[in-house]
Amino acid sequence: MNVSVRPSWLAVALTAVGAAAIGYALVRTHTEHRPVWVLVLGLISVVLWAVRSALAKAGLRRAAFVCAVVVVVVGAVVAAPTDGLTVVPAAIGVLVVLGDPRDPLWLGLLVGGVGIALVALGAVPAGTDIPNLLGMMGGMLLAVFAGLSRRQFRVAEEQAVLLRERAVAMKEEASRIAIARDLHDVLAHSLGGLVIQLDAVDALLESGDTDGARSRVVAARGLAADGLAEARRAVATLRDPVAVGAAPVPPAVLRAALDELIAAHRSLGGRAQLGVAGDGVELSAQQTEALQRALQEALSNARKHAPGEPVAAELVWQDDRVRLIVSNPLTAGAGAGASALAASGGRYGLEGMRERFAALPAGGSVLAVAADGRFVLTAEAMLR
Structure with missing residues (x-):
């Protein structure tokens, strides 16, 4: 110009x-x-x-x-x-x-x-x-x-x-990336869970277990409602990120949010445990959301690529950082329904996770590796 x-x-x-x-x-x-x-x-x-x-x-x-x-x-x-x-x-x-x-x-x-x-x-x-x-x-x-x-x-x-x-173009691009990242997080978790529930409903109806099918439908309805609530939170954050991220988040609130994700994973037929090491400190809303989304994505990936396998998650507090480590066994294959769900992935989750942690005020990083027969995801947010 x-x-x-x-x-x-x-x-x-x-x-x-x-x-x-x-x-x-x-x-x-x-x-x-x-x-x-x-x-x-x-x-x-x-x-x-x-x-x-x-x-x-x-x-x-x-x-x-x-x-x-x-x-x-x-x-x-x-x-x-x-x-x-x-x-x-x-x-x-x-x-x-x-x-x-x-x-x-x-x-x-x-x-x-x-x-x-x-x-x-x-x-x-x-x-x-x-x-x-x-x-x-x-x-x-x-x-x-x-x-x-x-x-x-x-x-x-x-x-x-x-x-x-x-600068304007970069800001617009960052906004598009943030929207794409949040849409992926909401859709991958909610719709992925719905696929699992509906597959279970189909199997239960074929076997004549109407009561079990009904309970699965109720769980699917709750999952859809949670997805809508997450979508509203994502929209609110995008519209006014300063207001949403103003108040610090106590470690107990983060632990409760992670426990909810573990419980949701179990309700979908998965097995998972969450351990905590170290003394927690208050985090910013941005850091808290990054850790929540990291566990959410790790659990979604486990349901896609290692259905039924136990997932081990640990939140480690250190002096200058907080680290979330999630691992699950590597599997050679899965059933037809799980394969269809696994095929829906496009590695956008890991990419978005890295972007989210890199954008934290104090910085952060995400590392995903396969070692000793396990897939290990390590996401850490720097505290200072």
């Missing part, structure tokens, strides 16, 4: 006033001993100065650039014969050519150098004394430095705009 370099209406008006003043001075101070061509070229430089401003305002950049170059050449040639009056449009031409970052820098420097040289060349037939010549050349040199400064400012402004746009 290019920062707009079109002049404002005020700048166009001021240019017109300046051109009129210089033109009036040229006509009034033109004496008989000066050639007519000097007046003509001087007026051409003044008129093109105003025309260039109008063309730039209209967005005709190339035409405005050509006008600026002609203004520099013509104004510089007659600068000395006009007692330095046309140095003004020539210097402004140098400034605008050098100040536009869309044009090559070398081209702007070339125009500035040619302008300075033409001022000196035009002073030879006019018989201009050295101090006046140095003053006019100094004005052109100042225009070169002003153009470079203007160019640098516009480049910095453009970079600032790009950085703001990139």
